[in-house]
Amino acid sequence: MIKPLSIVVLVPLAVVLCFALSALPTPAERKELGIASKHIRAHGVNDTGAMNLVAAVLFDYRGFDTLGEVTVIFSAVASVGLLFSVRRLPNTSEGLSTITKRSIGALVPFIFLVGFYIVMHGHLSPGGGFQGGVIWGSLLILLGIVYGSRYAEGVVAKESRTVMESLGALAFLGLGCVGLFAGGGFLANLAAGYPRGTPGAITSAGVIPLLSLMVGIKIGAGLAAIFYAMVNEGMEVDNDA
Amino acid sequence: MTLDYGTAIALLCLGLYCVMTKTDLIKIVIGINIMESAILLFLVRLAAAPGDRAPIYPAESNVPPAIVFADPIPQALSLTQIVINAAITAIMLSFVVKLYQSYRTIDLAEIRRIQH
Numbered sequence: 001m002i003k004p005l006s007i008v009v010l011v012p013l014a015v016v017l018c019f020a021l022s023a024l025p026t027p028a029e030r031k032e033l034g035i036a037s038k039h040i041r042a043h044g045v046n047d048t049g050a051m052n053l054v055a056a057v058l059f060d061y062r063g064f065d066t067l068g069e070v071t072v073i074f075s076a077v078a079s080v081g082l083l084f085s086v087r088r089l090p091n092t093s094e095g096l097s098t099i100t101k102r103s104i105g106a107l108v109p110f111i112f113l114v115g116f117y118i119v120m121h122g123h124l125s126p127g128g129g130f131q132g133g134v135i136w137g138s139l140l141i142l143l144g145i146v147y148g149s150r151y152a153e154g155v156v157a158k159e160s161r162t163v164m165e166s167l168g169a170l171a172f173l174g175l176g177c178v179g180l181f182a183g184g185g186f187l188a189n190l191a192a193g194y195p196r197g198t199p200g201a202i203t204s205a206g207v208i209p210l211l212s213l214m215v216g217i218k219i220g221a222g223l224a225a226i227f228y229a230m231v232n233e234g235m236e237v238d239n240d241a
Numbered sequence: 242m243t244l245d246y247g248t249a250i251a252l253l254c255l256g257l258y259c260v261m262t263k264t265d266l267i268k269i270v271i272g273i274n275i276m277e278s279a280i281l282l283f284l285v286r287l288a289a290a291p292g293d294r295a296p297i298y299p300a301e302s303n304v305p306p307a308i309v310f311a312d313p314i315p316q317a318l319s320l321t322q323i324v325i326n327a328a329i330t331a332i333m334l335s336f337v338v339k340l341y342q343s344y345r346t347i348d349l350a351e352i353r354r355i356q357h
Contacts, residue, residue: 003261003262005261006257006258006261006262009257009261010254010257010258013254013257014250014251014254017250017253018246018247018250021246021249021250021283022246024287026290034312034314036314037312037313037314040313040314041296041310041312041313044296044313045298051297051298052296052297052298053296053297053298053310053313054296054297054313054316054317054320056313057313057314057316057317058317058320062317065321069320069321069324069325072324072325072328073324073327073328075328076327076328076329076331076332079332079335080331080332080335083335083336083338083339084335084338124297125297126295126297130320130323130324199298219324223327226331229335230331230334230335230338
């Protein structure tokens with residue numbers, strides 16, 4: 001059933017958007033206009049030592065903005081934790097069948113390794129702290145689904161998730177403050193004296209891999225914390241009913 | 242006005258339609274996520290012209306001068322958007338769970354009926 005009111009709103013919106021988007025400058029014109037983009041594309045590797053310019057923007061040019069992103073995840077975890085009270089719940093699922101448990105068990109180290117690879121190669125290839133952190137978070141969620149959340153709680157307890165999340169954020173701040181004390185400004189990279197290395201090597205780009213690792217730990221622990229807060233609460237509802 | 246922008250507009254309108262007409266809270270959350278992916282598509286499309294390379298320098302030391310990279314800034318901003326998407330989706334879903342615990346339904350019309 002199509003509701004007429006929604007059509008009255010949507011069709012004019014689509015028409016207006018069509019006109020607005022067709023008036024945008026072409027990509028070639030835009031490239032001439034974007035001063036920051038031109039500078040980053042020309043000097044990004046020199047400025048930061050990172051081959052991946054997106055990572056260079058994320059952890060160097062706009063490092064302060066990334067601190068804000070990390071805070072967004074932190075506040076999401078905090079609000080979900082506030083909504084679902086902190087008391088520990090006794091019993092959750094028993095997990096899936098033995099076959100699933102065995103085969104996922106064989107895969108777990110490799111999934112962890114893929115996450116680690118993506119985090120640590122963020123300055124060289126597509127990836128970085130956020131993407132790898134999501135893989136780590138989904139690994140923890142997978143453990144909870146396949147083995148039951150009681151077992152997953154034994155692997156990485158709730159307290160250690162909280163500690164990892166806070167440590168990731170604090171280490172990010174600490175690495176930023178190093179720049180402040182070295183005279184380069186908050187979250188400064190090469191200006192703070194972090195070694196540039198050879199661009200393209202795994203140990204290069206100064207503080208970017210370290211920041212990436214901290215963000216990865218924080219995002220992984222944060223997403224797992226959100227999932228377990230919800231799933232434990234859901235289990236309790238089922239027990240009541 | 243190309244097909245990419247058209248797809249973004251279509252996705253945005255679909256998501257908005259979903260948010261305006263559905264009464265199931267999960268479907269509303271899905272609609273908001275569809276709208277967010279429309280914005281994401283728009284941002285990434287904005288960053289690149291046809292033929293642009295991803296903004297990652299190749300490993301070899303002598304980069305051919307003909308390579309044109311896509312604009313890295315909108316891509317970094319779209320990463321910000323993904324993170325915020327994840328955060329607000331988590332919070333929206335927690336509210337849905339809380340509403341379900343109070344009302345035993347996630348249908349908005351049903352919840353309004355119970356309230357009156």
